[in-house]
Amino acid sequence: MSDAVTALGGARAGGPLATVEEAPLRGMVTLRGDFARVGGAVREAVGLGMPKTRQILTMRDRAVAWMSPDELLLLMPYGKAGAVVTLLEGALEGAHFLAVDVSDARACFRISGSGSGAREVLARLCPADLSPSVFGPGEVRRTRLAQVPAAFWMDDSGDVTLICFRSVARYAFDLLANAAEGDAVGFFPAS
Template identity: 35%
Template sequence: MPSLIAKPALEGLVPVSHGGLTLSDAAPSRITSVAPFSGQEKAVTAALKKACKLGFPAPNQVLGAGGARIVWTGQGQAFLLDTDPTPLEGLAALTDQSDGWATLRLEGRGAEEVLARLVPIDLRPTVFAKGHAARTLLGHMMAVILRADDGALEVMVFRSMARTAVHEIEVAMKAVAARG
């Protein structure tokens, strides 16, 4: 009987560098989808504050504390990153998404210009600052984009779209680097 071999979503695809830009793997150790049960929103926020000094994010927001983050991903839902979701049991629908997503990190001068070629939102740091997140399109793919604490951009796409996302971003990186 054949056995499956677990492989990271971005294995062999990154890192990629062009000009002063670098695209790398930013995979969190754990991704849990959190959707508070009806009437449990305040209890979820209280449990998050007690367990990891986070609350439930407002639309288009990322909250972080002590290495853990929670990212708004849509109405009534968020991704809890790099922390144990056990304190939320019974308060929210919790789904492990760790193997379903690829997370890319784009950094360097011109990162916003790269993604401006692919996404329909304004990612300039004055508009899309630290703590911002957006669920949007990256080319033809659904993506979650967030501004990391250090100013880099993180792009989350479905694992099945990892190769396409890397290709699209790399093409845009080359174009921006060629102008520099």
């Protein structure tokens, strides 16, 4: 068995606005199905309830993110993804659903900056409204990062975790690193 590595070997870049860092490998499982039926299986697999629209629920190293009206993204330690898929398949047997381990199909970045630094980095690349009154901790936003799709969420400290397809990891990292350079515009009030 070959060693699993991240797309960019933990690349890191920083600017006055924020630090961009490739996150270590993380287990990710996509679950699609009828939300009215999958709640019990999600609780069994990762110990979390069902998120509301656009919400992400986090508990230590596990999380459940709302991706669309019939799709969830479950996050767990890298080595646990296979076991989570097995648990979901057992719990949902007979139902119409899809559970796939997508850990190796994704790249994951951490964007941390003081004040609203991470917000500004993303606002330079995404058409999303990132003002604190619209986007805040606990919410997942799927949008466009320049030319590629991406999803991100913010934790209570204001740092952002962003995921995109692994095949565009270098492109996404270079975008973020470039956006983190240069001084703050100060458009967003410090959150």
